[in-house]
Amino acid sequence: MTETIPYDDLLTRYEPVLGLEVHVELNTNSKMFCGCPTTFGGDPNTQVCPVCLGLPGSLPVINGKAVESAIRIGLALNCRIAQWCRMARKNYFYPDMTKNFQTSQYDEPIAFDGWVDVEVDGETYRVEIERAHMEEDAGKALHMGGATGRIHGADYSLIDYNRAGVPLIEIVTRPVRGAGAKAPEVARAYVAHLRDLLRALGVSDVRMEQGSLRCDANVSLMPIGSDVLGTRTETKNVNSLRSVERAIRYEMTRQAAILDGGARVKQETRHFHESDGTTSPGRSKEEAEDYRYFAEPDLMPIAPSREWVEELRATLPEPPAEHRRRLQTDWGFSDIDFGSIVSSGALGLVEATVAAGATPAAARKWWVTELARRANEAGVELDELPITPAQVAAVQGLVDAGKVNDKLARQVIEGVLAGEGEPAAVVAARGLAVVSDEGALTVAVDEVIAANPDVAAKIRDGKVAAAGALIGQVMKAMKGQADAGKVREMILAKLT
Amino acid sequence: MGITADDVARLGALARIRLTEQECHDLAPELNVILDSVRSVSEVAGPDVPMATHAIPLTNVFRDDVVTPSLTQDQALSGAPDQEDGRFRVPQILGEE
Ligand SMILES: [Zn+2]
Numbered sequence: 001m002t003e004t005i006p007y008d009d010l011l012t013r014y015e016p017v018l019g020l021e022v023h024v025e026l027n028t029n030s031k032m033f034c035g036c037p038t039t040f041g042g043d044p045n046t047q048v049c050p051v052c053l054g055l056p057g058s059l060p061v062i063n064g065k066a067v068e069s070a071i072r073i074g075l076a077l078n079c080r081i082a083q084w085c086r087m088a089r090k091n092y093f094y095p096d097m098t099k100n101f102q103t104s105q106y107d108e109p110i111a112f113d114g115w116v117d118v119e120v121d122g123e124t125y126r127v128e129i130e131r132a133h134m135e136e137d138a139g140k141a142l143h144m145g146g147a148t149g150r151i152h153g154a155d156y157s158l159i160d161y162n163r164a165g166v167p168l169i170e171i172v173t174r175p176v177r178g179a180g181a182k183a184p185e186v187a188r189a190y191v192a193h194l195r196d197l198l199r200a201l202g203v204s205d206v207r208m209e210q211g212s213l214r215c216d217a218n219v220s221l222m223p224i225g226s227d228v229l230g231t232r233t234e235t236k237n238v239n240s241l242r243s244v245e246r247a248i249r250y251e252m253t254r255q256a257a258i259l260d261g262g263a264r265v266k267q268e269t270r271h272f273h274e275s276d277g278t279t280s281p282g283r284s285k286e287e288a289e290d291y292r293y294f295a296e297p298d299l300m301p302i303a304p305s306r307e308w309v310e311e312l313r314a315t316l317p318e319p320p321a322e323h324r325r326r327l328q329t330d331w332g333f334s335d336i337d338f339g340s341i342v343s344s345g346a347l348g349l350v351e352a353t354v355a356a357g358a359t360p361a362a363a364r365k366w367w368v369t370e371l372a373r374r375a376n377e378a379g380v381e382l383d384e385l386p387i388t389p390a391q392v393a394a395v396q397g398l399v400d401a402g403k404v405n406d407k408l409a410r411q412v413i414e415g416v417l418a419g420e421g422e423p424a425a426v427v428a429a430r431g432l433a434v435v436s437d438e439g440a441l442t443v444a445v446d447e448v449i450a451a452n453p454d455v456a457a458k459i460r461d462g463k464v465a466a467a468g469a470l471i472g473q474v475m476k477a478m479k480g481q482a483d484a485g486k487v488r489e490m491i492l493a494k495l496t
Numbered sequence: 497m498g499i500t501a502d503d504v505a506r507l508g509a510l511a512r513i514r515l516t517e518q519e520c521h522d523l524a525p526e527l528n529v530i531l532d533s534v535r536s537v538s539e540v541a542g543p544d545v546p547m548a549t550h551a552i553p554l555t556n557v558f559r560d561d562v563v564t565p566s567l568t569q570d571q572a573l574s575g576a577p578d579q580e581d582g583r584f585r586v587p588q589i590l591g592e593e
Contacts, residue, residue, distance in 0.1 A: 035564030064558030
C-alpha cells in the first residue's frame with residue numbers, strides 16, 4: 001500500500017511544479033511521411049506501406065499539410081516559428097516502431113517560446129509553452145498472456161502498425177509554478193483549453209478517449225521557501241480531463257509522503273489507473289542522450305517563409321478569450337449563466353447546437369442541466385456522450401414544433417444516448433409524440449372535470465390556479481404524452 | 497577527454513550490440529580517432545559556413561495530403577517472423593516495467 005499525505009496538509013510544506021506534455025494527432029488524410037490513411041479503427045495492419053513499416057529502401061516524404069497544421073498550432077499558442085528546422089531520429093528499441101527510431105524533432109522544434117492563459121475560478125494563470133514539435137505516432141501493442149494485459153508478465157506482444165506514422169504534434173510546457181492547491185485544476189484547464197483551441201483550429205479530432213489527444217503529466221514538489229526543483233515523475237497517457245486532475249493530485253500526495261519520510265522521489269515514468277486514481281511505476285526514464293538523437297538524413301529541412309507563416313496566421317480563429325466575450329454578448333447571457341456553460345465544458349457544444357438551429361437558451365438548458373447530469377452519472381466528459389449538437393438541436397426542434405413536451409424530450413435524449421438512432425426515429429419507435437388528437441384529449445379533460453366537481457367549481461368561481469390539479473390528472477391519464485399548455489387552455493375554455 | 501571502454505559498453509548496450517570487454521577496449525581508441533577527425537573538420541568550419549545536412553541544399557520538400565493505396569494485411573505481414581490475428585507477433589518486451 002502506497003503511503004500518501006492528505007492534500008491540504010502537504011500544501012503547507014510543498015509547492016507543486018508541473019510540466020505537461022500533450023500529444024495531438026493531426027486529422028490529416030494521410031500519414032506524416034507516406035500516403036497511408038489515418039482513419040481510426042481499421043482492421044490491424046491494413047493502413048501500412050513500406051515507408052511506415054520501415055522496410056529497407058523506402059523513403060519518407062513530409063506531408064505538407066501536417067507542417068501547415070503545426071505552424072498554425074504554434075501561432076495559436078503564441079509561439080515563434082522556426083525559420084529553419086529539421087526532423088531528427090530518436091533511437092530506441094521497442095517494437096511499436098519498426099524502424100528502431102521515431103522520426104521526431106530534437107533541438108530544432110518548428111514552434112517555440114509561446115504561452116496560453118487559462119482560467120480557473122475566475123483567476124487567470126499563464127502557462128508558458130517551451131516548444132511544439134512535429135513527430136509521428138507509434139503502433140499499438142497488445143500484451144498477451146499476462147494476467148493484466150500489461151507488459152509485466154506478458155508472454156509476447158501483438159503489434160498493429162496502422163497508427164505508426166500518423167502525424168503528431170507534441171506540445172511541451174515550461175515548468176508551471178505558483179498554482180499551489182489549484183495546480184491539478186490549472187493542469188486540467190490547460191488541457192481543456194488546448195482541446196478547445198485545437199478544435200477551433202480544425203487540426204485534430206481531439207478525442208481523448210480515442211487517443212487523438214494524450215497528456216503526460218510531470219509532477220514534482222519543491223519545499224516551500226526553497227528554489228531547487230524536486231525530482232519529477234512523468235505519469236503517462238492520462239486520457240481524460242478528469243484523470244489529468246486526479247493523477248496530478250495523487251502524485252502530489254504520494255511524493256509528499258516520500259519526502260516527509262526523508263527519502264528521495266525516484267525519477268521514473270508512472271502509469272495512471274483510472275479505476276482507483278493511483279499511479280504505479282513504469283520504466284525508469286531514459287536520459288535524452290540515451291536516445292542518440294541525430295538529424296534525419298532522409299528528409300530535407302523545413303524552412304517556412306515569412307509570407308507562408310503570415311498567410312497561415314491570417315487563418316487563425318478568434319483567440320479563445322475574445323471568442324468567449326463575443327459569444328456571451330451575442331447570446332445575451334448573464335455572467336452566471338455563461339459561466340455555467342464554460343465551467344461544465346459545454347461551450348463548444350452549445351455553440352455547435354446554436355449553429356444547428358437551437359436558441360442559445362435551449363442549447364444551454366440541454367447541455368448544462370440534462371446532459372451534464374447524464375455525463376456525470378456515466379463518469380464521462382460531456383463531449384464523450386454519444387449525442388451530437390445537431391441531435392440536441394433536433395430534439396429542441398421537436399419541442400418547438402409541439403411534437404414532444406420537455407418530459408418526453410428527456411426520454412428522446414435517453415433514446416439517442418442509448419443508440420436508438422436520430423431523435424425523430426426515437427419518437428416513432430418509443431411512441432413518444434404528444435397526443436395532438438383533440439378527440440382523445442377532450443375525452444380525458446371531460447372525465448377529469450366530471451371526477452372533480454369541487455375543483456371545477458373553484459375554477460368557475462375564478463380560482464384559476466386550481467386548474468393545476470386537473471392538468472396533472474389529465475397529463476397522467478394521457479401518460480404524459482400531452483402538451484400541458486394545451487390541456488390548461490382546454491380546461492379553462494370549458495370552465496370559464 | 498575521449499571515449500572510454502565503459503562508454504563503449506554503454507553505447508553497445510543502447511544499440512543492442514553485444515560486446516566483449518576486449519572489444520570495448522579495442523573500440524574506444526578507434527572511436528576516438530573518428531571523433532578527433534570530426535573535431536578537426538569542426539575547426540575549419542567557422543560560423544561563416546552554413547550548416548549542411550544534405551549534399552543538395554533543398555528545403556520544404558513536401559507531399560500533398562493525399563491517400564495512396566496501402567498494402568493488404570497479407571502483404572504487410574508477409575515479411576513478419578511471426579504473426580497472430582492480423583498482427584505482428586513479437587517476443588515479450590524485456591527489461592521494462
Ligand atoms: Zn504508410
